[in-house]
Amino acid sequence: MDDTAQTASSPASAGSPTRSSRQGILDRIRSRRLPEAALPDIDAARLVRYDNLADAFCQSAEIVGASVRRVANIEQAHAHLETLDAYRDAAQVASTVNGIEGNFDPASTSAATELASLDWMVINGRLGVAENGAVWVPADEVHDRTQIFITQHLAIVLDTAHLVPHMHEAYQRIGRFRGYGVFVSGPSKTADIEQSLVLGAHGCRTLTILLLDAASPSP
Amino acid sequence: MSSTTDHPTAAKPFVANDQRMKWHDGALWFVRSKRDRQAATLPEWEYLRQLASDIKAHTQANLAEYLQQFEENATAQGAVVHWAADADEHNAIVLKLLRQHGVGHVVKSKSMLTEECHLNPYLESHGIEVVDTDLGERIIQLREEPPSHIVLPAIHLKKEDVGETFYRHLGTEQGASDPQYLTEAARGHLRSKFLAAEAGITGVNFAIAETGGVVICTNEGNADLGTSLPPLHIACMGIEKLIPRQADLGVFLRLLARSATGQPITTYSSHYQGPKPGGQLHIILVDNGRTSLRDSDTFRKALNCIRCGACMNTCPVYRRSGGHSYGSVVPGPIGSVLSPSSDAAKHRSLPYACSLCGSCTDVCPVKIPLHHQLLAWRHTLAREGLLPASKRWSMKAGSKLLAHPRLFAAAGWFGRVALRYLPHGLTHNRLNTWARARELPTPPKSSFRSWYRRNRAAQTQLPIVQTPDDPPPRTES
Numbered sequence: 001m002d003d004t005a006q007t008a009s010s011p012a013s014a015g016s017p018t019r020s021s022r023q024g025i026l027d028r029i030r031s032r033r034l035p036e037a038a039l040p041d042i043d044a045a046r047l048v049r050y051d052n053l054a055d056a057f058c059q060s061a062e063i064v065g066a067s068v069r070r071v072a073n074i075e076q077a078h079a080h081l082e083t084l085d086a087y088r089d090a091a092q093v094a095s096t097v098n099g100i101e102g103n104f105d106p107a108s109t110s111a112a113t114e115l116a117s118l119d120w121m122v123i124n125g126r127l128g129v130a131e132n133g134a135v136w137v138p139a140d141e142v143h144d145r146t147q148i149f150i151t152q153h154l155a156i157v158l159d160t161a162h163l164v165p166h167m168h169e170a171y172q173r174i175g176r177f178r179g180y181g182v183f184v185s186g187p188s189k190t191a192d193i194e195q196s197l198v199l200g201a202h203g204c205r206t207l208t209i210l211l212l213d214a215a216s217p218s219p
Numbered sequence: 220m221s222s223t224t225d226h227p228t229a230a231k232p233f234v235a236n237d238q239r240m241k242w243h244d245g246a247l248w249f250v251r252s253k254r255d256r257q258a259a260t261l262p263e264w265e266y267l268r269q270l271a272s273d274i275k276a277h278t279q280a281n282l283a284e285y286l287q288q289f290e291e292n293a294t295a296q297g298a299v300v301h302w303a304a305d306a307d308e309h310n311a312i313v314l315k316l317l318r319q320h321g322v323g324h325v326v327k328s329k330s331m332l333t334e335e336c337h338l339n340p341y342l343e344s345h346g347i348e349v350v351d352t353d354l355g356e357r358i359i360q361l362r363e364e365p366p367s368h369i370v371l372p373a374i375h376l377k378k379e380d381v382g383e384t385f386y387r388h389l390g391t392e393q394g395a396s397d398p399q400y401l402t403e404a405a406r407g408h409l410r411s412k413f414l415a416a417e418a419g420i421t422g423v424n425f426a427i428a429e430t431g432g433v434v435i436c437t438n439e440g441n442a443d444l445g446t447s448l449p450p451l452h453i454a455c456m457g458i459e460k461l462i463p464r465q466a467d468l469g470v471f472l473r474l475l476a477r478s479a480t481g482q483p484i485t486t487y488s489s490h491y492q493g494p495k496p497g498g499q500l501h502i503i504l505v506d507n508g509r510t511s512l513r514d515s516d517t518f519r520k521a522l523n524c525i526r527c528g529a530c531m532n533t534c535p536v537y538r539r540s541g542g543h544s545y546g547s548v549v550p551g552p553i554g555s556v557l558s559p560s561s562d563a564a565k566h567r568s569l570p571y572a573c574s575l576c577g578s579c580t581d582v583c584p585v586k587i588p589l590h591h592q593l594l595a596w597r598h599t600l601a602r603e604g605l606l607p608a609s610k611r612w613s614m615k616a617g618s619k620l621l622a623h624p625r626l627f628a629a630a631g632w633f634g635r636v637a638l639r640y641l642p643h644g645l646t647h648n649r650l651n652t653w654a655r656a657r658e659l660p661t662p663p664k665s666s667f668r669s670w671y672r673r674n675r676a677a678q679t680q681l682p683i684v685q686t687p688d689d690p691p692p693r694t695e696s
Contacts, residue, residue, distance in 0.1 A: 021506075025302055025304065026283045029283040029510055032513065034280040037277045039463060040273045042466070048260075112448050133483065145443075149443045150447075168466070168470075171466050171468060172466070179496075180492065181490045184486065185486050185487075188439055190355075190402060193376075193381050194398060195249065201402065201406065201438065202409060203486070
């Protein structure tokens with residue numbers, strides 16, 4: 001048993017070229033060979049299963065503070081948004097979803113900071129995860145990723161056919177992607193003051209998920 | 220904190236406020252209970268912990284190769300990768316980047332690495348405004364305090380304290396302490412900072428060798444705004460944040476938030492591969508003692524840490540002494556393992572801020588044997604001659620006693636008699652710190668060995684060490 005941990009000697013000091021620090025770090029690591037340990041693969045048979053993915057997803061999403069509406073088509077999704085006071089009263093609504101029209105085109109802005117007055121953003125989600133209510137949104141769903149975070153209210157349209165049970169399958173489906181992507185699970189929140197949960201920290205105040213299910217009954 | 224302040228002394232002011240201490244204890248235990256409920260929703264919880272631990276062990280064994288792979292792929296994605304041997308070099312790189320881009324205002328999201336490097340005071344001393352954007356971090360930044368918890372930086376404060384701070388700095392109503400109202404005020408205040416910032420600095424939760432991407436997890440959306448609005452994003456990470464494959468994220472993201480706050484996942488899990496269109500992404504890989512920790516067979520697994528804070532939430536000592544009593548950036552069990560590795564003399568009291576109950580080891584999502592490592596630190600400190608005299612002498616006396624059966628038996632007899640007759644004032648006075656808030660047990664009538672000889676010796680084949688144990692029964696009348 002060695003105990004070299006008490007001295008954190010550093011191979012290079014401040015201001016030295018970063019190149020030599022790189023070599024120093026790599027050399028230091030290579031100078032101490034560790035026993036080989038296999039990289040494990042995940043055994044899917046040992047993972048949680050849900051009888052009904054849509055039910056499980058709705059339950060998880062509501063636990064994390066999202067409001068989920070199951071709709072049969074995009075018209076119903078739009079109709080549901082129109083029932084929300086915050087949506088009807090919104091001054092600026094942007095949408096990248098076919099069939100839901102906004103009154104503001106984010107592409108018309110030249111800088112991300114011009115999005116500050118955005119009230120509602122309606123976007124498509126690519127994938128939903130039943131275990132935690134998270135929705136995968138890659139950057140190519142929006143003109144500028146700022147829109148996902150700066151809007152006061154966020155609505156995501158998601159197809160039930162795109163639900164997966166857990167994160168392992170989510171990453172399997174996502175595969176390699178370009179640039180930026182984010183899992184969004186519920187509205188932004190904080191509990192930094194006395195552990196009291198407050199929705200609407202820096203990102204969206206509310207998250208509405210419109211879950212498209214062709215088989216869903218008309219409201 | 221001065222290098223001579225030991226943990227019990229530093230904890231005194233916190234412990235003195237009994238009501239607040241109890242609140243703190245309860246608040247963290249509540250988080251621990253939420254963690255338990257979330258863990259129980261997954262039948263594969265223990266399997267995930269094992270996978271996480273195995274992935275980390277594999278990564279440590281092949282760290283140089285994975286770091287190079289990460290650098291190559293991140294560069295291919297358009298990011299710029301920097302290497303820093305220590306905190307000073309890390310800070311110098313950040314400052315140089317900010318200067319190159321003419322940055323005067325920075326928004327920062329939570330990063331324990333930049334706390335470790337004391338980046339904020341460094342940048343401020345060079346005339347750059349740094350705004351912490353995590354609500355808890357902003358609160359303590361305004362109060363000029365260090366964080367007391369790695370996930371809940373302001374957990375030592377009550378809402379009235381926050382109300383007072385915001386009244387003075389943000390102009391909220393005097394006496395207002397409603398968390399909803401205060402959070403709204405911070406949202407408005409920080410929105411203006413986000414919009415005015417010329418650069419965003421973040422930590423990194425996970426870096427993926429295979430893609431060259433980094434992942435940052437927040438609930439508030441502060442890292443996400445801070446990296447989307449300004450054109451320059453500087454991501455600072457310790458070299459232990461690396462994982463081999465994107466698929467491995469599945470394991471770690473499932474463990475992280477459940478262990479940290481009892482949520483199934485954080486609100487935002489942002490995946491950055493290269494800069495945003497028209498922007499720049501710089502990633503700084505920092506060693507600062509990590510390679511030497513990796514050298515140690517005893518303490519290497521501490522590099523598994525994903526900074527969830529579960530070990531703090533469950534620790535009976537942390538919950539009752541508060542994060543500031545540790546005098547280090549990372550408090551709690553993992554902090555007590557990591558801090559002595561950077562300065563053993565300064566942090567020598569931390570491995571003793573532990574009852575060795577093992578609860579931290581039980582909840583750790585990446586299976587760091589925390590309480591074993593704390594015990595190992597005690598061995599090391601003793602060997603290095605870093606124990607206080609009181610502990611050194613009592614340890615010596617203890618080892619003599621336990622090595623000599625006759626002496627042990629005599630001491631036992633003396634103890635049983637003394638416990639019966641010593642006046643309370645003699646055992647409970649200000650010289651005996653142990654007896655504070657503790658009572659001595661009622662002495663047994665005889666030793667275990669004499670009981671054993673009377674009741675069991677006849678039926679056993681085991682040899683019995685003969686000692687002049689208890690005095691003959693006649694003296695007991």
